[in-house]
Amino acid sequence: MKIVGLTGGIGSGKSAATEVFESLGVDIVDTDKIAHQLTAPGGKANPLIGAAFGPEMLGNAGEMDRQKMRAMAFDNPAARQRLEEILHPLILAQAQSDLAKIAISKAYAILAVPLLYERLTFRSLVWRTISIDCTEETQIQRVIKRPGLSIDTAKKIIAAQAPRSIRLQLADDVIHNGASLSSLRSQIETLHMRYLGLLSGADRCA
Ligand code: ATP
Numbered sequence: 146m147k148i149v150g151l152t153g154g155i156g157s158g159k160s161a162a163t164e165v166f167e168s169l170g171v172d173i174v175d176t177d178k179i180a181h182q183l184t185a186p187g188g189k190a191n192p193l194i195g196a197a198f199g200p201e202m203l204g205n206a207g208e209m210d211r212q213k214m215r216a217m218a219f220d221n222p223a224a225r226q227r228l229e230e231i232l233h234p235l236i237l238a239q240a241q242s243d244l245a246k247i248a249i250s251k252a253y254a255i256l257a258v259p260l261l262y263e264r265l266t267f268r269s270l271v272w273r274t275i276s277i278d279c280t281e282e283t284q285i286q287r288v289i290k291r292p293g294l295s296i297d298t299a300k301k302i303i304a305a306q307a308p309r310s311i312r313l314q315l316a317d318d319v320i321h322n323g324a325s326l327s328s329l330r331s332q333i334e335t336l337h338m339r340y341l342g343l344l345s346g347a348d349r350c351a
Pocket of ligand 1: 153154155156157158159160161162177259287288322323324325326329
């Protein structure tokens, strides 16, 4: 089974895209979801986060205080790096374990990673990469609808991610997600058929 890496900037539509792939029967391993599980109540990362940043970064149920952590991490590159050092190995281990559980009869699975091009460990796992693309203005308009996310924070998050031009250069396949959800769906249906074609026959067993 091949692994296709899917990435894109914040609010580009990675989750919307993975939902479409899932509806086509493709298995998804989403590192954002894994990160949420690791930092939810009972999550493996919480004790390490408490030790590194202090108990004030944890909520009443021991979960990471997402809003506080985001505000701190995006104002403080050293804190951001420390958080990544804690989360990255845990996310990688869980992603590998989840990928190993996918039936080998499947032609391919999607590994969704926001920082796919920035993290060589993830990049090295995948056969090819998809970039979900839209303008920064569209990204910002989408994400400021989320509670607690200001334009300023959205811009800082975008600045901390690989520039759009780099993602476009490095992608094997680009899905344009500046228009409707039905356009997103039809591009993904076309790509899915292309992947099945590429992986049919002898290639699929390779
Ligand atoms: P993040 O990086 O924050 O996890 P994401 O890349 O997964 O974001 P989504 O959550 O899929 O992005 O999309 C952000 C928001 O934009 C969501 O509310 C989603 O429903 C909406 N959205 C995504 N694509 C489209 C589209 N083509 N048309 C309209 N709304 C869209």
